[in-house]
Amino acid sequence: MRKIDVLDKGYVRLVDVMGGDLSVVNSARVSYDKESFEIDEKDEKLIRFLAKHDHSSPFRHSILQFEMYAPLMVARQHWKYIVGSDHRDPFTAWNESSRRYITENAVFYVPSPTEWRSAPENSKQGSGKPVNKHLGLHLTEDLMKLIDMGTMMYERAMANGVCAEQARLFLPAYGLYVRYYWTGSLQSVAHFINQRLADDAQKEIQEYAKAVYELAKEDFPVSLDELVKTTKDAIAS
Structure with a gap:
């Protein structure tokens, strides 16, 4: 394979x-x-x-x-x-x-500071050029903080006996x-x-x-x- x-x-x-x-x-x-x-x-x-x-x-x-x-x-x-x-x-x-049904460790996609892209100039969808590295660094840090907080809340809900299908609401979904x-x-x-x-x-x-x-x-x-x-x-x- x-x-x-x-x-x-x-x-x-x-x-x-x-x-x-x-x-x-x-x-x-x-x-x-x-x-x-x-x-x-x-x-x-x-x-x-x-x-x-x-x-x-x-x-x-x-x-x-x-x-x-x-x-x-x-x-x-x-x-x-x-x-x-x-x-x-x-x-x-x-x-x-x-x-x-599963409660394996949550894994998230986290763009590196150089992978964040700007909004396109002439379209409502898609992306444009990379943002500057300084902004990219802040964006990556903010996303990781969000993931850490969501994962903590998810695990806390599970530990308190909340069903998996509702506890997952705390996980940042798109990544x-x-x-x-x-x-x-x-x-x-x-x-x-x-x-x-x-x-x-x-x-x-x-x-x-x-x-x-x-x-x-x-x-x-x-x-x-x-x-x-x-x-x-x-x-x-």
Whole structure:
């Protein structure tokens, strides 16, 4: 199982894979009662044709399962994409850890002083240039104080017998790391990569999209090269 660390404490882990580029080819060739056993130049040409002309069904016969460990603000953005986007692919699944049932130590995403970003000049969402380091230092310190206070109140509530599903209200939510399994077809995964590597995507979720791409491309090098429309510079940056 392959894994890539993301942000300060997060990661993406490829748990399981069904299929590869050859699966895409054979899912298409079955229409003519044909089958390939090794990827060759003709097969690569077929994959390029399928992607170019939006013949998407062959890309839905391959499945990838990921374990994601991400701040809640990233997980919820990912989840909204799962339930709200028009990617014509119902083959997605999502299961997430819940603090109704678990009481493991709370882990939070804390940007370093150089990672805080200013508000954009011409938009109500997204971010602009980094703030100055002096302000960034104060912001990091303030966030850590908030986390310490919330964690103390959470632990105190639990110690006094308050149920976990209510005690969690004291935890600062957006930076709280959550663990979840995300399973989707190759088409769904490529759609996520395209959407979340776009220039206007939140930087933190871009880092997760890059990790998903790096983990998936080993099994689908030809297909992802055709399906991912984002520039290679965005993936490498």
